[in-house]
Amino acid sequence: MKKSILYGDLTNLKTSLVQRLEQIYTYLVPREQFSTPELDEELLDLTQQIGREIAVYLNGNGRVMAVSIGDYATVDLPEVGTRRLQGLSGIRCLHTHPGGDSTLSEPDISSLRRLSFDFMGAISKTDKGEIFGTVGFLTGDFQEDGTPDVTVVGPCRERDLLRIDMKRLLASIQKKLLKHIERRTGKKKETALLAGVEIESHAAVLSIEDSMAELQRLADTAGAAVIGMCIQRRGKPDAAFFLGRGKVEELSLAIQQTGATMVIFDDELTPSQQRNLTLALGSKVIDRTALILDIFAQRARTKEGKLQVELAQLRYHLPRLGGQGLFMSRLGGGIGARGPGESKLELDRRRIRKRIHVLETQIQTISKHRCLHREQRKAAAVPLVAMVGYTNAGKTSLLNAFTGAAAFAEDKLFATLDPLTRRITLKSGQDILLTDTVGFIQKLPHTLVPAFQATLEEVREADLLLHVVDASSQQYEEQIEAVVRVLREIQVERKPTLYVFNKVDLCVDHLREQMLLRDRDGILLSARTGENLTTLADRLDAFFSERRKMLQLLLPFEKGRLLALLHEKKAIVSQEFLAYGIRVTANVPQNLLHLFSEYVITDQ
Numbered sequence: 001m002k003k004s005i006l007y008g009d010l011t012n013l014k015t016s017l018v019q020r021l022e023q024i025y026t027y028l029v030p031r032e033q034f035s036t037p038e039l040d041e042e043l044l045d046l047t048q049q050i051g052r053e054i055a056v057y058l059n060g061n062g063r064v065m066a067v068s069i070g071d072y073a074t075v076d077l078p079e080v081g082t083r084r085l086q087g088l089s090g091i092r093c094l095h096t097h098p099g100g101d102s103t104l105s106e107p108d109i110s111s112l113r114r115l116s117f118d119f120m121g122a123i124s125k126t127d128k129g130e131i132f133g134t135v136g137f138l139t140g141d142f143q144e145d146g147t148p149d150v151t152v153v154g155p156c157r158e159r160d161l162l163r164i165d166m167k168r169l170l171a172s173i174q175k176k177l178l179k180h181i182e183r184r185t186g187k188k189k190e191t192a193l194l195a196g197v198e199i200e201s202h203a204a205v206l207s208i209e210d211s212m213a214e215l216q217r218l219a220d221t222a223g224a225a226v227i228g229m230c231i232q233r234r235g236k237p238d239a240a241f242f243l244g245r246g247k248v249e250e251l252s253l254a255i256q257q258t259g260a261t262m263v264i265f266d267d268e269l270t271p272s273q274q275r276n277l278t279l280a281l282g283s284k285v286i287d288r289t290a291l292i293l294d295i296f297a298q299r300a301r302t303k304e305g306k307l308q309v310e311l312a313q314l315r316y317h318l319p320r321l322g323g324q325g326l327f328m329s330r331l332g333g334g335i336g337a338r339g340p341g342e343s344k345l346e347l348d349r350r351r352i353r354k355r356i357h358v359l360e361t362q363i364q365t366i367s368k369h370r371c372l373h374r375e376q377r378k379a380a381a382v383p384l385v386a387m388v389g390y391t392n393a394g395k396t397s398l399l400n401a402f403t404g405a406a407a408f409a410e411d412k413l414f415a416t417l418d419p420l421t422r423r424i425t426l427k428s429g430q431d432i433l434l435t436d437t438v439g440f441i442q443k444l445p446h447t448l449v450p451a452f453q454a455t456l457e458e459v460r461e462a463d464l465l466l467h468v469v470d471a472s473s474q475q476y477e478e479q480i481e482a483v484v485r486v487l488r489e490i491q492v493e494r495k496p497t498l499y500v501f502n503k504v505d506l507c508v509d510h511l512r513e514q515m516l517l518r519d520r521d522g523i524l525l526s527a528r529t530g531e532n533l534t535t536l537a538d539r540l541d542a543f544f545s546e547r548r549k550m551l552q553l554l555l556p557f558e559k560g561r562l563l564a565l566l567h568e569k570k571a572i573v574s575q576e577f578l579a580y581g582i583r584v585t586a587n588v589p590q591n592l593l594h595l596f597s598e599y600v601i602t603d604q
């Protein structure tokens with residue numbers, strides 16, 4: 001089920017109109033086309049009824065990503081504007097003009113430039129009911145001061161605009177833009193085509209379109225520009241080529257036309273599929289796993305993180321070396337060659353096995369150290385709260401907002417790889433440790449799950465999980481589902497969990513807010529604006545105080561340290577110094593109980 005957020009000015013709109021506006025999310029536009037007559041008709045009819053302009057943002061698959069009402073230029077879209085310096089943004093903007101004039105305005109042109117839209121289109125209806133449109137593109141050339149050149153087609157009749165082959169036109173603009181970037185930065189940017197198979201019988205959590213959109217974000221995060229994609233529906237993937245032969249030929253042609261430097265497959269390829277495809281396509285072929293490994297390699301920070309990534313890379317590449325050794329491993333590498341494992345990938349199999357062994361030993365040693373750390377922490381009895389959640393949900397931002405720490409947050413997938421932990425003192429005096437974790441994703445390849453044991457171990461140890469959800473995402477249900485599945489895999493799905501719906505500043509729909517909380521114990525907040533952060537702190541406080549137990553204790557005098565600990569936790573209800581020790585009534589936090597078990601007189 002899809003949820004639809006409407007952006008912008010919804011004041012005084014009848015429910016029936018709001019519903020119709022939400023239905024716009026169900027429209028699909030073929031990639032070759034400017035728009036469809038049905039979509040144009042509906043947009044213009046709605047515009048007439050509400051007297052405001054409507055803007056629709058479409059992604060490369062022709063799916064509607066966002067709908068905004070009113071002056072679209074002021075809408076701060078979450079997904080737009082993050083792919084600068086990549087050439088075109090992959091986002092098309094189509095909007096209506098309430099009057100009969102479809103000419104592009106100055107602000108239209110300037111947002112086209114600023115956000116590198118694939119195109120900026122405007123449509124309007126004349127008094128006679130005819131639809132006219134205008135569309136502006138970047139040309140791929142630049143003025144002397146660096147301003148991108150723009151060309152405008154129209155105003156002309158809708159049917160003439162529908163004749164433009166958008167796919168081809170945009171591919172040629174993109175090619176030009178990337179050349180320009182290459183000249184300016186001196187770096188050749190990897191350009192990628194994406195390929196995916198929709199398995200007919202498969203009950204996937206994400207639709208193939210959403211899965212491909214996620215793959216595109218992953219590619220983007222890894223630093224490759226996506227210049228096209230192909231999807232095939234099949235009973236099952238082809239054993240030798242993953243795709244059908246016809247599709248492989250089509251891809252090969254697309255590589256020649258677009259000059260793409262690599263193809264990224266949405267699923268894990270077998271070593272032989274990868275080999276066959278590399279030879280058939282004559283270009284670099286990687287899969288989702290290799291792409292994620294590549295991102296992990298770029299972003300691992302701690303020693304353990306780096307070792308884990310190198311280990312996963314070597315394990316992934318070992319069966320792929322095949323008889324062709326070096327040649328394949330170079331072609332099969334990630335985006336650019338980089339990461340801790342990069343130079344080592346060129347070793348031969350025997351040496352790779354040896355290196356794997358060394359890494360395993362090193363990781364074991366570090367993991368033992370961490371155990372020790374944990375033991376110390378248990379003794380210090382500070383409860384651990386672990387933030388889990390889909391990648392990009394805002395976990396790191398929340399940790400920052402909560403602690404003022406400058407942990408690394410950015411609008412990329414997998415910004416955090418290694419667990420980051422901060423100590424926080426709540427109002428009641430209760431200390432907690434709040435730990436950030438790597439984001440989960442749908443289709444996280446199984447082989448990578450153990451590679452992130454470091455993160456998962458923290459989750460296993462936690463007293464409470466904060467499941468952070470991007471409330472502004474259309475796919476939030478699917479994302480929750482994907483996270484819960486991983487939690488189940490590591491057997492922690494029964495841990496006490498508090499849902500934190502983040503980014504409510506981007507949600508304008510209050511019905512949606514109610515829906516989010518309907519059957520979950522949760523809080524709506526915004527790490528960005530700070531809204532409701534104190535509620536979260538209060539909830540944490542309440543959680544840990546509820547988990548206390550009232551005890552009567554008799555502490556020997558020499559256990560003054562334990563008495564001090566109870567004071568520090570504000571746990572003491574009464575205390576009395578007797579001849580043979582101290583009698584204490586205390587509200588002892590759950591996680592400290594083990595320290596007092598031998599001194600309990602009565603528990604209530």
Ligand SMILES: Nc1nc2c(ncn2[C@@H]2O[C@H](COP(=O)(O)OP(=O)(O)OP(=O)(O)O)[C@@H](O)[C@H]2O)c(=O)[nH]1
Binds near residue numbers: 397502
């Ligand atoms: N509007 C808005 N944006 C937010 C909010 N919280 C986070 N963001 C943005 O969302 C993006 C992702 O935030 P991160 O904190 O890096 O997300 P994360 O869950 O740690 O991501 P990974 O480490 O990749 O799993 C960043 O661009 C943040 O600025 C919020 O409350 N409101």
Ligand SMILES: [Mg+2]
Binds near residue numbers: 416436439
């Ligand atoms: Mg993060």
